[in-house]
Amino acid sequence: MATKTVEFNVGQGREMGLGGAGAPSPIAPFDIPEPDVGTERMLINIGPQHPATHGVLRLVCELDGETVTSVTPHIGYLHSSFEKLGEYRTWNQIVPLTDRMDYLAPLIYNCAYVMSVEKLMGIEVTERCKVVRVILMELDRIFGHLLWLGTTAIDVGAFTPFLYSFQQREKIYSLHEALTGARITTSATRVGGMMADLPEGWVDELGVFLDNFPKTLAEVHHLLTGNQIHIGRTQGVGAITAEEAINYGFTGPNLRAAGVPYDVRKDRPYYDYETYDFDVPVGEHGDCYDRYLCRMEEMEQSVSIIRQAMARLPDGPINVDDPNISLPSKTDAMSDMESMIHHFKLITDGIPAPEGDCYMAIEASKGELGMYVVAEEGGTKPVRWRVRPPSFVNLSVIPKLAEGHLVSDLIMINASLDIVLGEIDR
């Protein structure tokens, strides 16, 4: 390491000394080391307990000055082994595990899981159930995107959108509560139907929310979309090309922001999504700003889909009419012998599945959510229940995205990916 000798002179300067000559210093000259700027790598640890990591995520960054040269994400702090637990539970008992994964959009996970099991068993749910599930999934897409919007805005220093979006989320919480009795851990679905039909007046409440929500969205647009600071922090940050985005496994708004129009609702439609009229927003540059725009537009499209679904919501039963799948009503179970036997068999044994496996991919708020179930002949529990977590794969790209950016950009990139650690760690 280079050193520099420092000498102290007393009385230097015309006005102080005689003829400019310095008087000898009483302090002996000594050497101080000179720092080698730019040659030392520095390690910065962010998390696991840090508000900007959006969960218990730990990022170990290697820095050259303030530039990130590499990032190593460490995950697993929330690992609860849901998939192992699922192997010890009957098909319907797994539903409560699913909403604990993505607690920011729990109904999407509830629906995706039972859709996979129903597909494996060859159960066709009722028309009303299909439309109700579409409404719930689109509602929770807004729910998940709103949290992303608020927390991401706060990461770039904008506090107001956080308050606006959480005000609207509170309305969705109330809708959740009216439907399921819980705000986050909804567990709303059952194999072959729903836990309960929509309560009285719920659709009207939803209509009130849909009337007010676009106003808030327009306000946030006004605050952020043309905002100089927001643009400066997001444009050109964490960009990825379309080809790389596919190869790295990006799905959802992250992939579409890179210019790939892949949306499971359009490309592999389920629940008659092909009959709904909606657009898939596609970005151009694949950077944080395009991801922001894609999600903002998706919320508006979701509002449109919910309105269409409300208009076509048919009457009729919500559960399939099969006593081997759906529980009988409480009155029947108490008074009718046959219903009581079915109730007993369903509760103690569960629903038998055929031999086989099924991978059901749906478009969750974070990306492609796959539910893979494997069953043995007559099995009332899965041999294997696998969740293909969209944010798990999305997060694995962060070392590539953050390389060469500043530490503050790393925070923005991490926020723009829209991760939820409950689902990454499972």
Add this chain to the structure above:
Amino acid sequence: MADEQKTGLDAVDDGPMAPISGETAEPSSSGDPSEHATVAALLERYPDQVQRHQLTAGDQWVVWIGPERSHEIMTWLKEDPAHSYDMMSDVTGVDYGNGRPVEVVYQMYSTGHSRALRIRCPLPLDNLEIDSVYDLWKSVNWLEREVFDLFGVTFKGHPDLRRILMPDDYAEGHPLRKDFPLRGRFSRAEQTRRALAQNVERFYLADELEAGEPQEVEAIEVGSIAESGADSLPTRAEAGEDD
């Protein structure tokens, strides 16, 4: 495995899905492969590698292949313009227990042809090894690590194969295998003891520790501060904080 099935809480420690019958019949192929262009092409091109194919859950095609030439087949599936599976959605494992092979399951999708395919590779329990496809799809980076972590399958050629969800020094095995008990191998007391004895530095990688070598700092002797400051500080008894 116990002969008779337990129910209720007794079944929790017994493992999932106790076998209903000891013998499982050799499964056969199903479905007409000409409906799915890739399945038909695979049967024609790699007849000795394709073990069987199946149409399951209504419209999903599954092909079982041997692990020996899996990388070659995967490369062909990705590169061949007639198939071009550019999206590797998922890699996972399935363990049926009872000594049956552990299977690695690939879910792929071709955005160009709008076609999905599932490939399953059974691996014998004494040789849980398969070629990594990280060079073809970067998305399998963490997915393969997860299968390695939870099933113990080694992916040859993966650049960074280490545990991902479980701690790096986790010594109890691979949790999603059927021979792994639900509540872990050790008692709760032993698990707590091990957790408290952890060395926090193990959460860093070797090269991370090397990069972050701490600066040489003159260690201050603990006693020196205590000696100088001890006289001025009142003890608890003097301050009247007797309990």
